[in-house]
Amino acid sequence: MGTVVLTMKASVIEMFLVLLVTGIHSNKEMTKKIKRLKFNVPQINCDVKAGKIINPEFIVKCPAGCQDPKYHVYGTDVYASYSSVCGAAVHSGVLDNSGGKILVRKVAGQSGYKGSYSNGVQSLSLPRWRESFIVSESKPQKGVTYPSALTYSSSKSPAAKADLWSTPTYTSSQNRPGANPGEMDFWKPGSVLLDAGFVPKEELSTQSLEPVSLGDPNCKVDLSFLIDGSSSIGKRRFRIQKQFLADIAQALDIGPAGPLMGVVQYGDNPATHFNLRTHTNSRDLKTAIEKITQRGGLANAGRAISFVTKNFFSKANGNRGGSPNVAVVLVDGWPTDKVEEASRLARESGINIFFITIEGAVENEKQYVLEPNFVNKAVCRTNGFYSFHVQSWFGLHKTLQPLVKRVCDTERLACSKTCLNSADIGFVIDGSSSVGTGNFRTVLQFVANLSREFEISDTDTRVGAVQYTYEQRLEFGFDKYSSKADVLNAIKRVGYWSGGTSTGAAISYALEQLFQKSKPNKRKLMILITDGRSYDDVRIPALAAHLKGVITYAVGVAWAAQEELEVIATHPARDHSFFADDFDNLYQYVPRIIRNICTEFNSQPRN
Incomplete structure (x- = not known):
């Protein structure tokens, strides 16, 4: 009997040891599986601003197409938190326009942010902002845990709309419908501000206000756009021309310490829509451009250039004296008057004349062109720097960045009126x-x-x-x-x-x-x-x-x-x-x- 009891005890102990070893082995296997679970990188849109994301450090995936000028970026290397996260990544060179993963780290606000043109993105200048961030390649640092879902400063995430949940709060990703069991993000859309810590109301309202830039100091030019409002251009192409102007205004980073811009429309006779001092930031300028209506009539570009020479670049209209004067003339087809003499007087007044011609005369129309080779007779120098020809209005946007770069290259603006050349x-x-x-x-x-x-x-x-x-x-x-x-x-x-x-x-x-x-x-x-x-x-x-x-x-x-x-x-x-x-x-x-x-x-x- 005793022998039986001892045998039973031995069996129980043996079974316990087997279960213990099996449990330890199972836990190790489970741990290995958890470690092998893939980190889920949040996807954001091009328009998401860093200030809307509360997380101090995170990895995100950007889509393609964030090089577009409508995604505003403020600063160089260190960016104001009002900037597009993905736009800043393209500007810094961490991403190209095809998108990808980036690491974002919040840093202190700066007393000033310098705008620059880099990698197809024109960043804007800013005098100060409360918070900054920097972007780098998406290489996780040792010992740092990155969130699988981001925490935003409002209950509606500016990321993909499909990620919004209106169902009851889920305390972990294991309970959230469709969640990956390895995502330990404790996703709580209903209480996101409480999870991240209370954010004062006035601080959120500060983030929601778009900062007004003082302008890019590296592009301090006084600029006039002469737009074609003649009847031949048509309403559709006139709208394309206005959109081009609005995009230029955004890319230039308009401001009192940088470029200033006015618009003159010409048809039979020219008229100033607004001068250099009317709108001193890109936002107001774009709004004003939207309100421009077409005048109609002939395309008297020569008369418009004479008008600008005599009237536009005056102190009363905001001309700053020490800044180069630039006039960009857009022409649909060809002018209906002569431009050579008017342009010569403009050049000798120190105005840098640029011409953009769209859809020039075909062979059977050349007889109607009053002044053959009118572009070379009009521009500041016949070296190709001051002229663009576009085959179709739908290709006009391709000249945007080259034009901005040339207009801001003050060293090459050979017709600028200075004390040494006038x-x-x-x-x-x-x-x-x-x-x-x-x-x-x-x-x-x-x-x-x-x-x-x-x-x-x-x-x-x-x-x-x-x-x-x-x-x-x-x-x-x-x-x-x-x-x-x-x-x-x-x-x-x-x-x-x-x-x-x-x-x-x-x-x-x-x-x-x-x-x-x-x-x-x-x-x-x-x-x-x-x-x-x-x-x-x-x-x-x-x-x-x-x-x-x-x-x-x-x-x-x-x-x-x-x-x-x-x-x-x-x-x-x-x-x-x-x-x-x-x-x-x-x-x-x-x-x-x-x-x-x-x-x-x-x-x-x-x-």
């Missing part, structure tokens, strides 16, 4: 006997050094020279040389004359022989160099120069009379008259004269 400069050089041959060569070197500072061409700054004694001689006029090299060589070839000193007569001669032929929209600068007192009266000729708008700089050397220099010089005399005690010291005044010329230019309205 004047007719006439040198009036004393060749009297008291100067002497050696000193005369020093004076010519001074003239060459000043000329070298300017951008010289037939449409930029032009240079002419007069030498005088008792008599006067035109060494070369404004239209003689159209390159800096030619002007410098001409200065070098000027021969010393020798004689008396009739400065008053020389000023009158320069007004007639040089400045009479100056272009009406050019600044007129006279730089007179003399070494002595004039034998004739300088007051009346100097007054005549001032009344004709000629800005006069008087440079005296050695025996020149200070009071005479001040009479010749434009008011205030302290900025326009200079005295060197020796010819060898003339070179010291070159930077000061150039600085004064530019300071005076920048303080004046453009037109």
Whole structure:
């Protein structure tokens, strides 16, 4: 009997050990299975903003197509939380436009966010925002648990609509219908704010307000769009043109510290819809563009360009003086008037003319084109930089990013009006006997050094020279040389004359022989160099120069009379008259004269 009991005990113990081992093995297998369960990455849409997601760090999957300008991004590398998560990922280069998985980490708000163009996305600038984030490749960090479902700052997730649940709250993914047993997300749509911690109401309202950008400081240009409102364009194509303008306004990041934009519509006659100061952010500008209605009539683009040259880029209309002026002309087919002369005057006023032509004339229509090759006659430079041709209106959007890039490339805007490329400069050089041959060569070197500072061409700054004694001689006029090299060589070839000193007569001669032929929209600068007192009266000729708008700089050397220099010089005399005690010291005044010329230019309205 005892033997039987012992045998039974042994059997029970053996069974217990088998069950224990089996249980341990089963738990290990279960653990391995749980570990092998795949991590579920949440899917979001392109328009989801980081500020709407409460999780401080998460991995998400972005769809394709998030490069679109309508998904706004603010900042570079570090992005304001009002940005599209996926748009920021494309801008940063972590994703391309085909989508994919990314890791997002929230960081502190920044005092400023810099906009930039990268990977097909134009991000916008922002002065400050309460929260930021950075994006990187979706490589999970060790020891960090990432959520399989995101927590949003409202009960309705901005992710896919199919994920919304209106059924009772589920305390775990194991109880949620259709859930993967391995998703330990404790998904509670009815109490999402409580799960994540209370978010103050005012903080949520701050996130819901779209920030107003100060504009991209790397693209500080004053921009006019001349849109075609002629009858031939039709309503459908006119709508496409308006959408293009709205997309441009968004991509440019409009603001007082960046680009400003106005719109002129032309038909029979042009009219300004809004100028540079009317709308100073992209949002308001897009709203205003939507309200534009078509005018109809002919496509008089030349008349519109003249209108813009005379009226648009003025201080009263918001022109900032130091910013390049750009006019983009859209033409359906071809203009019904001539554009060459109007465009030349615009270029010489410092306006960078761009042309976008859509659906040009076919062979049997070319007879109606008033000005063949009108684009090359109109644009700022015939190097392809300033012109686009689009075969169809439906392809117009393809020019958006290239146009934005070129408009913002201020270094290449060759027609921009500046203090160095917008004047007719006439040198009036004393060749009297008291100067002497050696000193005369020093004076010519001074003239060459000043000329070298300017951008010289037939449409930029032009240079002419007069030498005088008792008599006067035109060494070369404004239209003689159209390159800096030619002007410098001409200065070098000027021969010393020798004689008396009739400065008053020389000023009158320069007004007639040089400045009479100056272009009406050019600044007129006279730089007179003399070494002595004039034998004739300088007051009346100097007054005549001032009344004709000629800005006069008087440079005296050695025996020149200070009071005479001040009479010749434009008011205030302290900025326009200079005295060197020796010819060898003339070179010291070159930077000061150039600085004064530019300071005076920048303080004046453009037109």
